[in-house]
Amino acid sequence: xxxxxxxxxxxxxxxxxxxxxxxxxxxxxxxxxxxxxxxxxxxxxxxxxxxxxxxxxxxxxxxxxxxxxxxxxxxxxxxxxxxxxxxxxxxxxxxxxxxxxxxxxxxxxxxxxxxxxxxxxxxxxxxxxxxxxxxxxxxxxxxxxxxxxxxxxxxxxxxxxxxxxxxxxxxxxxxxxxxxxxxxxxxxxxxxxxxxxxxxxxxxxxxxxxxxxxxxxxxxxxxxxx
Ligand code: ADP
Ligand code: ADP
Ligand code: ZN
Numbered sequence: 001x002x003x004x005x006x007x008x009x010x011x012x013x014x015x016x017x018x019x020x021x022x023x024x025x026x027x028x029x030x031x032x033x034x035x036x037x038x039x040x041x042x043x044x045x046x047x048x049x050x051x052x053x054x055x056x057x058x059x060x061x062x063x064x065x066x067x068x069x070x071x072x073x074x075x076x077x078x079x080x081x082x083x084x085x086x087x088x089x090x091x092x093x094x095x096x097x098x099x100x101x102x103x104x105x106x107x108x109x110x111x112x113x114x115x116x117x118x119x120x121x122x123x124x125x126x127x128x129x130x131x132x133x134x135x136x137x138x139x140x141x142x143x144x145x146x147x148x149x150x151x152x153x154x155x156x157x158x159x160x161x162x163x164x165x166x167x168x169x170x171x172x173x174x175x176x177x178x179x180x181x182x183x184x185x186x187x188x189x190x191x192x193x194x195x196x197x198x199x200x201x202x203x204x205x206x207x208x209x210x211x212x213x214x215x216x217x218x219x220x221x222x223x224x225x226x
Pocket of ligand 2 (some may be wrong): 089
């Protein structure tokens with residue numbers, strides 16, 4: 001099953017994706033994580049992407065699409081994937097459609113997690129990220145059990161450079177101008193499923209599970225008419 005998690009930065013995509021992917025036994029593919037790994041390793045891709053990521057701008061579509069498609073062609077994505085943070089532009093969405101169709105596959109649904117802007121900014125400015133496994137925490141809402149250490153792997157927990165108020169605000173603007181059009185695109189395709197991200201993380205997960213189960217139960221045509 002191929003699913004997309006769509007929503008503004010801070011909506012909780014990463015937080016939800018890790019658990020949901022485990023539940024559904026599909027691979028979690030997060031474009032932001034892939035960029036950060038490449039930047040950390042200093043690969044040619046990482047060197048080209050770094051300035052964009054630091055500024056809160058989108059990395060150009062050609063680089064992004066190539067990176068994600070390469071990931072999707074790995075064996076662990078053969079039977080499905082949970083895409084998190086991709087697509088973020090119309091060009092990326094179209095590239096994904098083409099690629100899936102070319103491979104005889106299709107998207108089962110697009111899970112759109114919504115939350116008010118003020119909530120997003122507060123979450124982003126307090127977000128902490130594991131430098132080793134990319135798990136996310138929050139200074140106030142979800143602090144690691146041992147300060148500065150990841151619960152899952154013991155790795156060092158840090159604040160991403162793009163998680164300052166200023167860059168977070170810029171990333172929200174980028175979301176409004178470049179990513180929001182995808183909502184109508186996927187709604188029109190009958191794939192959009194809306195989820196309330198402004199509730200406790202466990203409740204968001206429950207809502208996601210119920211809605212994904214409904215997708216699995218409904219034949220494609222019914223999902224389209226819904
Ligand atoms: P995204 O991947 O959509 O940018 P994250 O999953 O990284 O969002 O979450 C952003 C921040 O908000 C993190 O610090 C995370 O711990 C926190 N967070 C995520 N979901 C919730 C929630 N339902 N309630 C409160 N805080 C949350
Ligand atoms: P968040 O979880 O806050 O939404 P991500 O970790 O998904 O942020 O993305 C961090 C940064 O990586 C983005 O601000 C952007 O620079 C880059 N990036 C991630 N995904 C994409 C994408 N699909 N297209 C272009 N740039 C991307
Ligand atoms: Zn970790």
